[in-house]
Amino acid sequence: MKLIYKPMKRVFLIVMLSISFFTVQAQDRKSYEDKMNKLEKEYNSLVELYKTIAEKNPNSLTEADKEQMLEITVKADSLDSVQTVLTMEIVRKFKDSKFPAKYVEAAMYSLEYDELKEAVDSNSGYYNEPQMERPKKLLASFELRHPGMMFKDFEMLDLNGKMVKLSQWAGKGKYVFVDFWASWCGPCLREMPNVVEAYKRFHDKGLEIVGVSFDKDKKNWAAAVERFGMTWPQMSDLKYWESAAVSLYGIRGIPANVLLDPDGKIIALDLQGDNLQKKLEEIYK
Template structure:
């Protein structure tokens, strides 16, 4: 009888142990007293919206969630959005068995389990790099507004920006690659994929599960990646037909592959960086158009008058085309464009030889091609 009782107790302990192996506990801290007594939400992201899966309350600057995690899943810990806060009020967390810590302060941190610790370390490095980028941009803007921006300073600032940005890309790439089979790594990949080079995206996806690659938003990324490779340097241009300012149909092939070097400039009148870049394009066009250089402007504007006024204001005397569909234009996906200005330089046969030449680099390349 004693043996039977002993075995029953041991079986119960084993069962409890198995159950506890799936238990998670989230312990959170909120430094801002304005959140005292307000709700904190554990949310799941769907294709349509954020769905609340659990609710807690901030008491004495603390809150908590607990439950069982059958599988590790991505959730977002979100503070009350009605409270005016200077810092982040939402942070992604991988809900997995174990103790998870979340702290909302001037810096938001999350940790406690292996994946969350790794994400937190990456996130802190990420924020430090973003801060450096902001400082570089502020330095550039200050010099520009004060009239002290020299060519050498601009080149120095651009190089510094590029170096920091490369570190940021590498940081995101490494985390996404190493965590592509958990939902936190998948979330980072989906939200950051456009910053990765095509070979980096393929490398990450090669390690991903079939179920992840079957998701609609991932299919879209793969489709964009296919388009990127179709219009990579060394590939011939992909033709499309839009309307010129007078409403006549024109095709890229009317200019590309016709024996001239052609810069295809994707822009919009509402785009500040496009406007700042345009004087360099105008200068290059005036200098090299007689030597066999052409520019074709492709606008992502929505309004015809705004588009044509932009052409006039920016002294753009080269061919223009648009369907006035903004980011819904089929050209966006066709050329895998994620931001403007975006340019591609075609050789005389219509082969892509350069992309996104900025500032004086366009004239430098043309000087090399047409001495």
């Protein structure tokens, strides 16, 4: 050992520490990959089970079927929450590597605005990976309607053919839930009973809802409103994805929404399921 001069010792030590670091990193990556793969497998199993039940004739669904579908939804939401937590752990732990990219892409629609902004970090080692293109575009859309921004006004026709403005409700002293949807959108229709429930629970306490439809056929729009009992104001320019709301609010997919405070400031976006109910419970407790 005496023949190895001090600079060589330092080089040797650095190399050994680097090998140790990357070995630990590799072990950590494998651990996270195993966890994520397990979650994905469980989630896909739930999706298949849900589809099997949902493909039955709606009139033949039993109470047990409906209860099982609700249980599946709750379990799926729980798995989604775990995936989100693990994704942010990966983002923070492996920020300087390419490893997080695929997980950011997979979880992007489940991330809150602040989480997505942290995950789409231009200084990260994975920012320029191909899997980051979609998260980048999603963040760009969120930047047009993120919490803290004031609402952007627009004018469209209501179901009676009258021109109405969002500002007739927004910024008038009440919380306003602006719901972007369409009668042709399956996920929108699946979420609509939850929006109806929110309106029933909180309208008398001051909540307003304004529906903004991306329909292009007025009859289909009106039929869906009647079918689901949407008794709140509706508006549309019947321009499908050319709707003025798309560019104003950076809408890349529906259902989408913004929750406005009494002054018209955005305080939350894309609230669905239990998240919508919980947020409104916090406001109207």
